[in-house]
Amino acid sequence: MRLYFTVPDTLQTQNGTLVRNFLRQCAVSTELARAVKFQGGGFFADGASVLANRRVYPGQVLSFDLPPEAGGVAPQPDIAVQVVYEDAFAVVLEKPPHLAVHPTLNYPGGTLANGYAAWALQQGRSPVFRPVNRIDKDTSGLVLAARNTYAAPLLAENVQKLYYAIVEGELPLGPGVIDAPIGRRGDSIIGRCVTPEGKPSRTEYTILKVQNGLSLAACVPVTGRTHQIRVHFASIGHPLAGDDLYGGRRDRIGRQALHCAKQTFRVPEYTEVPDGICIRTPVSAGTGRTVTVESPLPQDMADLLS
Structure with a gap:
């Protein structure tokens, strides 16, 4: 999947802004930027390859492909997954009690992550499970997970x-x-x-x-x-x-x-395109669309x- 960011008019500087600085304003983590550079094919400005120490200007579109991922945990279709919310960045699952969130030494399989992997593959999506919050095995309720490596740190910063x-x-x-x-x-x-x-x-x-x-x-x-x-x-x-x-x-x-019972978080404003997502910029923990998901008392x- 490719992410697109348009350089806003608010960056009205004579010399533009460095790609690396613009990436920070787009909430692209240092870890992700490094992975894009070495594993994901690099960055592009208006379709042309560009290095992180080059400059971009208002109106230009900076884009990059998310790096390839490992396969995740073993999918287990027999573990039912109840999805109560999803968008391009986040998915919220309803976890029943007595189910571990992800594999551990005591629970190597039969977890929510295994069920999610099976569900995601059926949807044609990455099976990698990135829970933003982890609740105990015997605790029930909402589990927020990031859909991709870009969204994971962004969601973790602002979830309530x-x-x-x-x-x-x-x-x-x-x-x-x-x-x-x-x-x-x-x-x-x-x-x-x-x-x-x-x-x-x-x-x-x-x-x-x-x-x-x-x-x-x-x-x-x-x-x-x-x-x-x-x-x-x-x-x-x-x-x-x-x-x-x-x-x-x-x-x-x-x-x-x-x-x-309740999770509130922000996701960027975006538009989906055939090969990815166009994200409005700048992106930060204080901007974007607020999402609230609730679950009743079991x-x-x-x-x-x-």
Whole structure:
């Protein structure tokens, strides 16, 4: 696939602008620019080959082909994939609980990535899975993935997430904040805890409902630490229902009651052409089209509150 960027009139300079500088304004990462140079055939200005230290001028069109990719993980058509949103840059999947996002030592196959690879090949697309957010195996909800190497860092810079969590005990209705550093728990590879030696971590939440000795919280993880929401609520004496790793009970639900319910991100304004995409420039985390995708509270979590 080829990407096209038109040099805007706002770059009204007598000597134009260097290709490498224009690429930065187009949100082309240094890693991608290097791959284009050495693996993807280089850059073109109005169809003519151009080096990164040359100049382009308003009205010119800079283009390049995305470099070839590896094959990705083994496709598994038996793993159903529910796509809830897609465009030229992003795809959002609805992940059920008890399904790992991507292969690991403990889960070498049977993951969302394997199902995505099969789905993408059926669509005639790259099977490479680039999740922007990774949620735990037993957490349900939305997973945002980048469609190509250009989109991956762009999406990662501006995505905002909201989770629903059901925690044990009754908390006051309304907003709250847990601001406490998180680090590894002893020598555990998986476990985390609040510790002065940890990294700064902040979770903002709103208690929406209290019922049956449980509280429904809408949580925004301002930082993105491993198990952040789970660890933070456990640290204040309100572990997530079903989260036995951090002290929650499993008598009413067989997994941690955590669901990625909303993702908001930006994608560039673009026009599709037969061989690629024409992208309006400049592109940055503060420009483009805002996309919001939502997912309702899953049935097993809703049953806890009924």
